[in-house]
Amino acid sequence: MDKKEDLLKRIQDNYSTLSKSQKIIAEYILNCYDKAAYMTAAKLGKSIHVSESTVVRFANTLGYDGYPELQSALQELIKNKLTTVQRLEMTNETDEISILNNVLKSDIDNIRKTLEELNKDSFKNVIGNIFNAKKIYILGFRSSTAIAEYLGFYLNLILENVTVVKPGVSDVFEQMLRVNSNDLVIGIGFPRYSKRTIEVLKYAKSQEAKIVTITDSLISPLTSVADEVLIAKSNMSSFVDSIVAPLSLVNALIVSVGIKEKEKITDTFEKLETIWNEYGIYSS
Known part of the structure; x- marks a missing residue:
């Protein structure tokens, strides 16, 4: 069974063959997926008065190796369904130090998982695509704007063909009007995924x-039109989007591009240092 298949669809397709107890689990997940996603098998079973083993068998019936795999699939799929209020309710801690520890540990875990799971060949291919492109467009909206701006800021210091697409007076489609087969579009998006990002990527793909x-x-909707996908984990600890791992990945892209253009950017930064000193850009 396809691991990317929507969990809720799996439940609906298998519902008629489930046992009475398994149907109770299915109905709870369908109606309260935001709560179920962060329960252990034991806690889920207790909350609906079925055994932990029944919950595990339910996961197996749906084609998962065990409950943790089902839970992981559910957590992935609900990211774009949770409202900000629901995400806020996921934060149970009120002690400041507990929040500090949990958020930093979560970000560390996101970076570790990104390093373990990132497709290294795709990373190399993206570097090649950057150098082969006649023009590079970078776009990311909502909370992903910060990542897009950061990537664009540094690539613009290294290359001369980079444009960050920004919402504003000019519609984003107008900024992408002349995109063509010689160009590269880097789309950045994390839950809750911006609909406009997906629309612009589809337009660029059509060109x-x-x-x-x-x-x-x-299973992010951005991957449906992608030639290359770079995965950076952003598992949330609350209502705030975690962009630590995505920024770390973007740093790696920038450094990789910069090293290949080392001689060129040395001259660039020498000029910039002169300008910065002359105009007092940085505190001495």
């Missing part, structure tokens, strides 16, 4: 541009 997406999962 035969090369598409790279930086997102959190292979």
